[in-house]
Amino acid sequence: MAATIQDVARAAGVSVGTVSRAMNNYPDISAKTRERILKVAEELKYRPNLVAKSLSSKHSRDIALILSGFLEDAMFNDFETMLMKGCYQFAFEHGLDISMYVINSRTQEEKSYEQLCYEHNIAGGIIFGIKSTDPYFTSLAESKNPCVTIDVEVSGKNVSSVTNDHMAAFDELTQYLIDQGHRRIALVCGRKNATVTAQRMDGAMRALERNGLRPPADFVIYTNFLKEEATDGVAGFLKEHQDQEVTAFLCMSDMLAIGTVEALKEAGCRVPDDYSVVGYDGLYVTEYTDPRLTTVDQNIKDKGYEAAHLLFDMIEGRRSAQRLILPHKLEIRDSVKRLEI
Amino acid sequence: MAATIQDVARAAGVSVGTVSRAMNNYPDISAKTRERILKVAEELKYRPNLVAKSLSSKHSRDIALILSGFLEDAMFNDFETMLMKGCYQFAFEHGLDISMYVINSRTQEEKSYEQLCYEHNIAGGIIFGIKSTDPYFTSLAESKNPCVTIDVEVSGKNVSSVTNDHMAAFDELTQYLIDQGHRRIALVCGRKNATVTAQRMDGAMRALERNGLRPPADFVIYTNFLKEEATDGVAGFLKEHQDQEVTAFLCMSDMLAIGTVEALKEAGCRVPDDYSVVGYDGLYVTEYTDPRLTTVDQNIKDKGYEAAHLLFDMIEGRRSAQRLILPHKLEIRDSVKRLEI
């Protein structure tokens, strides 16, 4: 149905190779012929078949957004949505083809990153959500296809990462809590062996120690970054500890903070009057919660945009693998009470 | 680098055609040869190149999720995210390849749906976000590729739609408001010429009239489904109308309801004490707002899943074009005050 390059060649009275060179602005073709071919192509509404193009040309410019665990997380989480928007925005502005693949720990075993790229003829991918125990974590380094990981660092000369200075950011957040008069702070953490957990933990510790404070080990609640676990964890915490034994909950993600607030309300406590709570990520949802959540904005959309940017530059050979650290911003809202000291 | 079908053929001492038939479970091949080929393929870690496969085979099974306006909406909106999850869930369960394309009104002009399918060799798509003024709205009918639209109905023998009974649902929602004692209700509407707007408007009118009520024309606020417009619209409304001239705001989407609550709070009013507000969609965010929003849950994830299901069945010829109407559920929470009559 649709016109092929053959149809255009026939209609213009030239060979298919000539049409191809006309369409792709190659030099060795007369201006007159190019004009004529372009006109014929326009008339026939010719659009190159991208699959054939992809198969034929040696180098692909197509990029992919690869999300691990997207389907496991039944929860709502706009982190991935904003990441997508950023990636697609860049691709859109630069006329790039971008596709999205959903994987998990199991499918990573079945198929390596390089195979995924080969199968779909993609030049490289932006990878989000992999854990340090995932197969990709090591195999990424061996791939000849460049990639950019979000928030985790994988060694390899073709792998870049885009992240924030989570340690500094969490330090800042903790310091804010301390500045507001909080001395006894509980930590609601993410997955125990996740990079981001360690980084944020370091930030918290640094701030605490700088101020001569130290949280006892039993003020720490671990989760797998799931809201429900925060709710359960904090509920358990409240039962085991006396009232006001801590005055604030420092959470490693906004969803954990939301879960924490839920547990607190459930137990009849008011936020921030009885307990202060802070989150981390800067999800849109935090503007609408009750109370509006104080958090650290990572500017996730920018993260996606810059990741795509970096990946594209690597593919085109303009930039080499690197660690890109984006700025963050402390977003002060209504979930922290100032304590008089 | 990666092994091709040629490598497998050579290693197994057969022709490429035979390898292809062995891999795809064709009948005319001996069990012994198949075994041997499969073993060799395994050893060489052979994975068919999907691009070549796509180009070669006449019929594709790949589907696409086509989002119009995804990038325009700078707002957070988890509608699309949940839709994606549903689609990808189905694709994942059935071993289908699914890709996501972002379009807008302008790119629709440049490239028809059929051309999009042709270019990427996709069998059909799930289409979300098109307006009645968009080029796709009419051109979809002419395409030979089947498609499923979400919430809009397009005529054509290859186009299905998945929707809710928005009229009945909005009737229900309105009736709930009336049952709670509300008599003077303002309507915060979506885009004036959108199908869903008309349907929901009809539902509201039906309920109102059944109860002998009729909203004066100036109790209606139109928006383009943007939160900020609701905020501005309601703020303007409050200035022009006396206190308690209306007691409730009936919003056509959750984001509009959130915007409405924002305007109300800004004006120093409490929700639901001074004014009641209800939304529509069932976004996750409505569970966390203050107050928790009463809304109609569309079960968007199911919508995506069923859309993919229907599309797949159409592609395989198991189902013909149809209009699928999914159930909804009134979600009663805390944003409506019961008025004593």
Add this chain to the structure above:
DNA sequence: TATGTTTACAAAAACGTTTTTGATACTTTA
């Protein structure tokens, strides 16, 4: 035993591009 039928595979065509190679005609150079 001659003839048809089936089985199991090889060989080649096809998908729609890009890229390489080759060839003709024109232009420049000495």
Add this chain to the structure above:
DNA sequence: TAAAGTATCAAAAACGTTTTTGTAAACATA
């Protein structure tokens, strides 16, 4: 004016599959 270079294009190869066509051997039928 002959040789060399250049511009412009055609022809063919290549990408990695699937699908079609062809064919030899094995088997069944008369």
